[in-house]
Amino acid sequence: MQSRVWLLILIILLAPLPYGAWVGVRSAYRWWVPESEIKTEWQQVDAGPPRVREQSGMVRIAAGRTILGSSSTGNVDRQPAHEVWLDPFWIDAKLVTNDQFAEFVKATDFSTTAERRGSSLVFDYDRREWLEVEMACWKSPEGPLSTLADRGNLPVVHVSWHDALAYAEWANKRLVTEAEYELAARGGLIDNQYAWGNELSSDQPEANYWQGRFPHRDLGLDGFRGPSPVGSFPPNRFGLYDMTGNVWCWCADWYAADYYYSSPLHNPPGPPTGQARTLRGGSWLSTGGAGSELAVTARGHAPPHHTASNVGFRCAGGPPATEIAAKSKRRR
Template sequence: MPGQTYAMGDAHGDGVRADGEQPVHDVRIPAFRIDATSVTVAGFRSFIEATGFRTDAERYGWSAVFHLALTDPDHVAGRMHGTPWWLGVEGADWAHPGGPSDTAVDDHPVVHVSWNDAQAYCSWAGRRLPSEAEWEAAARGGLASRRYPWGDELPEDGHAVNIWQGDFPVRNTGADGWITTAPVRSFQPNGYGLWQAVGNVWEWCADWFSPVYYAQSPVDDPRGPSTGSAKVIRGGSYLCHDSYCNRYRNAARSSNTPDSSTGNTGFRTVAA
């Protein structure tokens, strides 16, 4: 990615106030190198085989699976409070995304990885997680203040991004070709060569999350608050839909605790 100054944040008023996507503010970042895709199942397996690392999901014995992705109904430990379409599934992890009988596909993004797991991978690979400002610059692909990596509008044919199509959370038509994750090199890359910066899977960033940080952010290479309870995730996922989670946008942001893992969260890395 070239060094640049760009307008970070939601210029269209699309975001939820609690997410803190505004005010739009200039940030200046130096050049950096970022993965063209989310880290794949195959790439993460190489890390596991080399180190013997056990992910948070494996240590806890369960992870969060979307109800339509469930493969093992007899392994459901419970439903998530407030979001009953999320199930706590015993044996769900990076290698078994739908449950213990499911097998992850090598060219899909690895999921069920916590921020802690992503950090461990980065340490092994000699990489790091992107700052939130780096992530957004890369996702924008050189297009200033656009909603999406390709422009402001979703193509009518639905074939630009892997998101939910249908009635959330009960029926996904799969009009984009996928019900859950898609291979990392699906659709088209943006102007910087990044594949699926939005949709498919949420991606961890290095920063702590704060909904008021943008009002305090420095211009030069911001790295987020010094402390917090949750880490930033970016890009939305295959579960995003206008009726519930309109976060498959360049400016959209959310968060989760560093030890949390779900079937729609992965990561990409940058050069250390």
């Protein structure tokens, strides 16, 4: 009789272990779950516009789950699609403009990477090619004969990752992480290819990008040759402008093509080291189609000293700002 009692107690104690082990394995390897299964769980997220808070030109994004990447694309650095959890954060509703960057330079007497180097990359629209142009920098976007006249509300360009970080610290903000950028770009949607949905309009472009065969012909349906004033196109469902197109945005993270296979489930910060920093959002030189740089899952990258006429940034704030800013400083 006593042995039967002990056997019953043992069964009761051990019964939860198989279920607990299954939960633990599923959590630890959540990235392995098929993309279709994740999306099925998330269908309620697509219902109704999200409610967000705005303050001082920033939008607060609530804590929650999101999907990073896509398993249905040929771009290996976007695979596999995996689920992550992000704490709440603030993000600039618009890209940092020339006027805003000028205030920073005036207050700090800051000299950008391109100014110290004496040149930067400029895409020559007429010649349809990239040129290393002497004296090109944020205040002379096409070279020494160009100025910022009537360009105050255009996104600042020719800024390196180091320049963007310096501005963010001066503004008491930080650079947005790659995971935060994708969550914000999706605007509360899960199965969208672009920041606004799944289609590119043929007659009314939703963003500033290259319509036509790059680099041979730009149909110019969006009305711009080069960067456009921030806020020229409708915002996404979170009230964020230019999350797709206009200029690439520097992110805080180092870049690694295989990072998604080891990305942590909570606030992924990017690899600990690397040779290039991550860029997000595409630019006025990006085209649509399969594997598009305009897709919310698209990942760009460049060395942190890189500067060009299609690269800018926006800032973020709030937890985990302290941790991310500290990591960024240590990595420079």
